[in-house]
Amino acid sequence: MHMLAEQILQKDIRALARAITYVENDHEDKLALMSDLYPATGKARCIGITGAPGAGKSTFVNRLIDYLRSLDLRVAVCAIDPTSPFSGGAILGDRVRMAKHFTDPKVFIRSMGTRGSLGGLSRTTKDVIKIMDAFGFDVILIETVGVGQSELDIMKVADTTAVVVTPGSGDVIQVFKAGIMEIADLFVINKADLPGVGPLHAQINAMLDLAKDHEAWRPPVKRVSAAKNEGIAEFWAACEAHAAYLLESGEGMKRRRRNKEREILEIIQDEASRRIEQFFIEEKEHIAASSLDPYTLAARLVDKWFQNQEKEIMQKNGEL
Ligand SMILES: Nc1nc2c(ncn2[C@@H]2O[C@H](COP(=O)(O)OP(=O)(O)OP(=O)(O)O)[C@@H](O)[C@H]2O)c(=O)[nH]1
Ligand SMILES: [Mg+2]
Numbered sequence: 001m002h003m004l005a006e007q008i009l010q011k012d013i014r015a016l017a018r019a020i021t022y023v024e025n026d027h028e029d030k031l032a033l034m035s036d037l038y039p040a041t042g043k044a045r046c047i048g049i050t051g052a053p054g055a056g057k058s059t060f061v062n063r064l065i066d067y068l069r070s071l072d073l074r075v076a077v078c079a080i081d082p083t084s085p086f087s088g089g090a091i092l093g094d095r096v097r098m099a100k101h102f103t104d105p106k107v108f109i110r111s112m113g114t115r116g117s118l119g120g121l122s123r124t125t126k127d128v129i130k131i132m133d134a135f136g137f138d139v140i141l142i143e144t145v146g147v148g149q150s151e152l153d154i155m156k157v158a159d160t161t162a163v164v165v166t167p168g169s170g171d172v173i174q175v176f177k178a179g180i181m182e183i184a185d186l187f188v189i190n191k192a193d194l195p196g197v198g199p200l201h202a203q204i205n206a207m208l209d210l211a212k213d214h215e216a217w218r219p220p221v222k223r224v225s226a227a228k229n230e231g232i233a234e235f236w237a238a239c240e241a242h243a244a245y246l247l248e249s250g251e252g253m254k255r256r257r258r259n260k261e262r263e264i265l266e267i268i269q270d271e272a273s274r275r276i277e278q279f280f281i282e283e284k285e286h287i288a289a290s291s292l293d294p295y296t297l298a299a300r301l302v303d304k305w306f307q308n309q310e311k312e313i314m315q316k317n318g319e320l
Contacts, residue, residue: 001036002029002032002033002036004018004019004022004029004033005019005033005036005037005134008037008131008134008135009037009040009134009135011135011136013105013108016108016131016132016135019033019037019131020110020128020131023124023127023128023131024112024124024128030127031267031271034127034130034131037130037131037134038130038134040133040134040136041130041133041134042133042256043133043136043138044076044132044133044137044138044139044140045138045139045140045159045160045239045243046129046133046139046140046142046157046158046159046160047139047140047141047142047158047159047160047161047162047239048142048144048154048155048157048158048160048161048162048183049061049141049142049143049144049161049162049164049188050143050144050145050151050155050161050162050163050164050180050183051145051163051164051165051166051171051188051190052145052164052165052166052169052171052174053145055164055165055166055169055171055190055191056164056166056190056191056226056227057143057145057164057190058079058143059190059226059227060164060188060190060224060226060232061077061079061141061143062101062226063226063229063232064141064232064235064236065077065101065107065141066229066232067232067233067236068138068139068236069104069106069107073138073139074106074107074136074137074138074139075106075107075108075137075138075139075140075141076107076108076109076110076132076135076137076139076140076141077107077108077109077110077140077141077142077143078110078112078125078128078129078132078140078141078142078143079109079110079111079112079143079144080111080112080121080125080142080143080144080145080151080154081111081112081113081144081145108132108135108137110128110132112124112125112128120150121150121154122150122151122153122154123266123270125142125154126154126157126263126266129142129157142154142155142157142158152179152180152183155183156183156255156259156262157259159242159243159246159252159255160185160186160239160242160243160246161183161184161185161186162184162185162186162187162188162235162239163180163183163184163186163187163188164188164190165187165188165189165190165200165204166189166190166191166194166200167189167191167192167194167195167196167197167199167200168194168195168196168200171200172200172203172204172207181207181211181212184219185217185219185242186219186220186221186222186235186238186239186242187204187219187220187221187222188221188222188224188235189201189204189221189222189223189224190224190225190226191225191226191227192223192224192225192230192231193225193227193228193230197223201221201223204221205221208221216245216249216251217242217245217249217251220238220241222234222235222238276305279301279305279308280301283301283304287301
């Protein structure tokens with residue numbers, strides 16, 4: 001077993017941080033490490049929290065950490081900001097806000113930006129979540145700004161996804177537009193201390209009547225004030241209810257199976273593209289010297305690549 005994997009399973013927090021760096025840097029040991037950790041995964045509850053910039057996600061996450069710690073659960077947070085070039089530590093505002101948790105060994109907070117995600121932010125994040133899971137956190141909170149495709153993709157790994165909206169922001173239209181409806185298991189009206197909560201709640205209900213009327217799970221709508229620390233326990237109760245639904249309906253198993261399939265495809269694509277790039281570099285002189293048009297040349301290179309692969313396999317099997 002990889003040494004880092006062993007240390008992680010023994011709850012060495014420094015090894016956890018180092019393993020995450022391995023994943024971010026696409027270290028050559030990454031696949032071996034992930035494969036060693038895999039048997040220890042699948043135990044954590046993964047909660048996605050998404051919403052427009054400034055909706056209060058980080059404030060909410062911070063309150064949720066407090067609440068989960070009061071239940072003596074170990075909590076990891078993965079905060080994803082695709083617009084930020086920074087990763088590693090926490091983004092400045094969040095760092096200040098979450099500072100008190102930094103001394104708690106049962107809380108681990110990691111921010112992910114585009115830099116240091118050589119394998120792509122979505123891929124990297126999924127591996128980071130697996131490492132956190134293997135380490136033994138009970139709950140993993142994933143915070144993302146709900147905009148792009150890659151974040152929708154990340155949210156699919158969550159067992160429960162909460163969409164945070166706020167009064168007076170026009171969020172509801174965004175929710176409809178961005179295809180967030182498909183991934184929403186729960187709605188959080190944050191900033192419920194501000195005016196306009198009633199109409200927003202009614203709007204969400206109307207939207208759910210349209211989109212989720214025939215579904216087995218109708219996403220509950222929870223009013224929260226992260227600023228005032230209100231509604232957090234009720235939110236967690238709704239997460240628990242969703243977890244029970246996932247278990248009883250078999251939907252949870254289905255989701256995990258679907259995720260695993262998607263993940264295998266991604267790993268294959270990753271590995272294939274890595275090898276093809278290597279091949280491309282080896283062929284560079286050849287390519288530069290060629291007078292063929294790019295399409296014909298590319299088609300020939302693909303053929304050559306496959307032939308090389310075949311040869312390699314035969315050599316490995318002792319057939320050549
Ligand atoms: N009135 C009110 N303000 C809140 C509440 N929760 C958060 N805020 C404020 O909303 C602002 C944004 O909060 P953040 O927690 O940084 O929001 P975010 O969604 O994490 O923002 P990004 O990470 O930038 O997308 C801050 O000024 C918070 O103090 C709330 O319940 N009520
Ligand atoms: Mg935030």
